[in-house]
Amino acid sequence: MLLIECPYCGERPEPEFQYGGQAHVARPRDPAAVSTQEWADYLYRRDNTRGVHAERWRHTHGCGRFFNALRDTRTDHFLATYRVGEAPPAPAPAVPR
Amino acid sequence: MHARAHCALTEAPAMQSFSGLTLLLRGLTGQRGWTAQWRSPEPRAEYDALIVGGGGHGLGAAYYLASEHRLTNIAVLEKGWIGGGNTGRNTTIIRSNYLWDESAALYEHALKIWEDLAQALNYNLMFSQRGVLMLAHTVHDAQVFKRHVHANRANGIDNEWITPEQAKAFCPPLNIENIRYPVLGAALQRRGGTARHDAVAWGYARAADALGVDIIENCEVTGIRRDDNGAVAAVETTRGTIRARRVGVAAAGHTSVIMRMAGVELPLESYPLQALVSEPVKPIFPCVVMSNTIHAYISQSDKGELVIGAGTDAYTSYTQRGGLHITSHALEAICELFPMFRRLRMLRNWGGIVDVTPDRSPIIGLTPVPGLYVNCGWGTGGFKATPGSAHVFAWTIARGEPHPINAPFTLERFRDGRLIDEAAAAAVAH
Numbered sequence: 006m007l008l009i010e011c012p013y014c015g016e017r018p019e020p021e022f023q024y025g026g027q028a029h030v031a032r033p034r035d036p037a038a039v040s041t042q043e044w045a046d047y048l049y050r051r052d053n054t055r056g057v058h059a060e061r062w063r064h065t066h067g068c069g070r071f072f073n074a075l076r077d078t079r080t081d082h083f084l085a086t087y088r089v090g091e092a093p094p095a096p097a098p099a100v101p102r
Numbered sequence: 103m104h105a106r107a108h109c110a111l112t113e114a115p116a117m118q119s120f121s122g123l124t125l126l127l128r129g130l131t132g133q134r135g136w137t138a139q140w141r142s143p144e145p146r147a148e149y150d151a152l153i154v155g156g157g158g159h160g161l162g163a164a165y166y167l168a169s170e171h172r173l174t175n176i177a178v179l180e181k182g183w184i185g186g187g188n189t190g191r192n193t194t195i196i197r198s199n200y201l202w203d204e205s206a207a208l209y210e211h212a213l214k215i216w217e218d219l220a221q222a223l224n225y226n227l228m229f230s231q232r233g234v235l236m237l238a239h240t241v242h243d244a245q246v247f248k249r250h251v252h253a254n255r256a257n258g259i260d261n262e263w264i265t266p267e268q269a270k271a272f273c274p275p276l277n278i279e280n281i282r283y284p285v286l287g288a289a290l291q292r293r294g295g296t297a298r299h300d301a302v303a304w305g306y307a308r309a310a311d312a313l314g315v316d317i318i319e320n321c322e323v324t325g326i327r328r329d330d331n332g333a334v335a336a337v338e339t340t341r342g343t344i345r346a347r348r349v350g351v352a353a354a355g356h357t358s359v360i361m362r363m364a365g366v367e368l369p370l371e372s373y374p375l376q377a378l379v380s381e382p383v384k385p386i387f388p389c390v391v392m393s394n395t396i397h398a399y400i401s402q403s404d405k406g407e408l409v410i411g412a413g414t415d416a417y418t419s420y421t422q423r424g425g426l427h428i429t430s431h432a433l434e435a436i437c438e439l440f441p442m443f444r445r446l447r448m449l450r451n452w453g454g455i456v457d458v459t460p461d462r463s464p465i466i467g468l469t470p471v472p473g474l475y476v477n478c479g480w481g482t483g484g485f486k487a488t489p490g491s492a493h494v495f496a497w498t499i500a501r502g503e504p505h506p507i508n509a510p511f512t513l514e515r516f517r518d519g520r521l522i523d524e525a526a527a528a529a530v531a532h
Binding site for chain 1: 371372425457516
């Protein structure tokens with residue numbers, strides 16, 4: 006199982022967390038103003054990166070907070086975890102959103 | 103690259119037929135005289151069509167392109183060895199008891215082809231219609247499965263609701279007495295069952311090769327070239343550039359990677375899906391059993407191993423492995439359902455990469471790029487559909503438009519709100 010570094014609690018085993026999907030997927034500020042394709046992209050299109058992937062995790066069986074992570078999906082190696090609102094540390098995700 | 107005049111192996115030899123008689127004769131003469139089941143030709147500079155992905159769906163599509171649509175100047179490109187991806191890693195379950203009309207038609211199309219496939223391919227697929235039992239453990243389960251039964255029967259697909267005692271009679275190892283989540287009944291599809299997953303890939307490969315299809319292994323696609331009109335012109339690979347006007351991508355968990363090369367973005371996420379087998383034991387498990395609520399499914403292979411699977415790991419990954427806690431959870435379910443297996447030793451555990459769509463239904467059809475076709479999004483349930491998927495994908499590539507059966511499974515359905523929601527059909531709770 007993965008060992009994940011919660012930015013608030015430190016390194017904890019994977020069963021303490023819930024995966025939160027791709028990070029930095031911004032909900033359109035005015036849903037009524039975007040096209041159906043743009044809305045569908047927000048709901049469903051994902052990078053599905055084979056490489057460094059920016060994603061969210063939630064420490065559900067710990068502090069309960071969401072945070073972000075950079076993980077290489079070719080190896081499951083975590084490069085970094087960072088708090089909501091912080092910029093991802095270098096290297097930047099392989100596929101810019 | 104060999105000049106064609108020199109290399110007899112660029113011409114497909116007549117397929118060596120398998121039969122009881124040939125097996126006996128060759129067995130008595132030291133197993134001499136068997137020929138390779140498919141060639142390993144060098145890729146040509148150009149083909150009429152290319153299939154990217156040498157799994158069951160891709161090899162089957164190549165076979166049907168050649169056999170039904172007379173497109174024989176085609177090649178299957180596989181980055182590793184054929185059947186080495188999800189085709190070689192699944193838990194071999196075959197059924198067609200999906201809820202929605204669109205899905206029922208697709209999986210039943212596959213099941214009907216399965217029933218004659220070994221004969222059609224002259225290959226032992228170990229196809230066994232031993233029955234698939236889907237267990238109900240709660241009032242909700244019972245209501246959902248009864249609804250499934252009615253929907254299936256309205257679509258001419260066999261499915262029946264049976265009592266816990268009948269389920270026990272059908273599958274004697276099943277625990278209906280002393281179990282935390284009681285067995286309230288089950289939906290039984292008698293025509294469902296299993297097949298040997300490797301054999302499907304090899305059977306299609308051999309038959310396609312005999313029709314002239316080139317199967318190119320160790321050939322990874324690294325780029326897709328488009329012409330000035332944006333249509334597909336060629337693929338770049340680790341074995342050179344190959345021109346083609348029609349390219350069908352059947353690359354499962356790697357579909358996002360491949361399609362991005364042509365600028366096509368998809369609603370896919372690739373997750374690890376694990377499975378495991380026990381040590382081989384004598385025949386004890388007569389059918390397939392699946393439990394959504396207790397979260398595992400199981401059958402027994404012809405080799406005697408209990409083949410067990412459950413749900414995906416929770417995060418996207420291309421590693422083909424997952425966490426032990428996921429596997430342990432599945433085994434707890436198996437031990438609860440079948441107490442006689444509590445002492446069984448597990449032999450092998452592995453993972454694949456499953457491409458999952460938001461509605462858990464596949465995407466089979468055209469893309470925004472002319473000449474580029476995609477067959478993906480089968481998630482945790484692609485093996486059962488192999489011949490049906492291959493058949494309609496070949497139709498789509500050959501004719502440039504979908505077969506009526508795959509017509510609803512468009513990429514555009516996510517924009518248009520026409521989702522085919524089969525989240526309940528995967529037989530493990532999401």
